[in-house]
Amino acid sequence: MSDSTPGRPPALPVTFRPAHTRAVLLTAGAALFVVITLIALLLDHLSPGERVSFVFTAALLAGVLFLLARPKVVADEAGVTVVNIVSRRRLEWAEILQVNLRPGDPWVFLDLSDGTSLPALGIQPGIARQRAVSDARALRALAEDRSTPGDAAPPG
Template identity: 75%
Template sequence: MSTEHGTPELPALPVDFRPAKTRAVLLAAAVALFVVVSAVALLLDSLSPAEKTSFVFTAALLAGILVLLARPRVRADEDGVTVVNITRVRRLAWAEIVRVNLRTGDAWVFLDLSDGTSMPVLGIQPGNGRAAAVRDARVLRALAERHSSEQPSGG
């Protein structure tokens, strides 16, 4: 959705961006992996109770890793953006976001920050479809531009 000038329509806040297809695949794979490995371990009579336990524990560990990979998202609200990547969560005020980038070949969006650093945002990634990622990146960019211009300077 965009206006006649190519600027995306801004959604009502708060809004979440997350790679839905990737998330669904990873969560389904986590459940399937845990169930299959645990079932095989419990059904094999040749394994000792300790070995069965280690199989189930390993399955849980691997499923947990897949769940972590399914975690990324971005939540934009009136006060700023919360970026949830695989193991880290970072809260940013709108004024901290200088630019939202999704260049050709990028695996996900990057935020250029006011402290001179760049931050990956795994919650918007072309792996779910380039058009959706570009749309989401444009919406996040427009939100950042609108909200950072509304905040008082000096601080």
């Protein structure tokens, strides 16, 4: 989702998310809910409790697909918010040491100053590999641009 020229980070704020994957998951979740609910309503021999259980199951399955569509990475002037399937973490730019998307990785990994690595599922090469590579480069450029040491002399 970045609109940056090569070598220059995108304008902030910017949100990175797997748009194609998200569209597929949201569409599948909605379709699944509608189809199972219609089946529950159209089957004459089901009791009201069975109908409710069909609809509940449809809602549960759709909810799982909607959760899988949740991941995103939001970068702003103050830092980065990584939203994964069931978690959200706010990072300051200085906490991000490196942005990695190696061949075969399922998503971007952020190497952090506390020695840990945080998966950022909002940038994943699944359906749109080139988009993920572009987004990873844009986030890397932003992190490098914003993570400069505060005690460095200003240019000039």
